[in-house]
Amino acid sequence: MKNKNHQLPHLLDYEEVVLSIVSPAWVNALKQNGRFSSMHEAHSVIQEEFEELWTEIKKKPQDRSKAALREEASQLAAVVIEFIREFTSEN
Numbered sequence: 001m002k003n004k005n006h007q008l009p010h011l012l013d014y015e016e017v018v019l020s021i022v023s024p025a026w027v028n029a030l031k032q033n034g035r036f037s038s039m040h041e042a043h044s045v046i047q048e049e050f051e052e053l054w055t056e057i058k059k060k061p062q063d064r065s066k067a068a069l070r071e072e073a074s075q076l077a078a079v080v081i082e083f084i085r086e087f088t089s090e091n
Contacts, residue, residue: 021070026078033079035086042083049076 036042053072056064 021074022077022081025071025074026081029075029078029082036083039083039087042079042087045079046076046083049079052076 033045036045049072053069053076056068056072
C-alpha cells in the first residue's frame with residue numbers, strides 16, 4: 001500500500017457489497033466444479049483463477065476492463081472461500 005496513514009474503511013461498511021459480488025461467483029463455482037476432491041485440486045483451481053486475473057491485470061491500462069477485473073477477482077475469491085470452507089472447517 002502506498003499511503004500507510006490512509007485509514008482503512010470499516011469492514012462492515014463493505015460486507016454487503018462484497019457478499020453481493022462474491023456470492024454469485026461462489027454459487028457458480030460450485031455448480032461448475034462441484035466440491036474439491038483434494039487440496040491439490042483446489043490449489044490447481046485457485047492457481048487457474050489467479051492466472052486469469054493476472055492476465056487481465058497485465059493488460060495495458062486502456063485495454064483493461066473493470067468488469068473483467070471484477071469478474072476474475074470475484075471468481076478467485078469464490079474458490080478461495082470454498083477452499084477455506086471445505087478444508088478448514090471445524091465440523
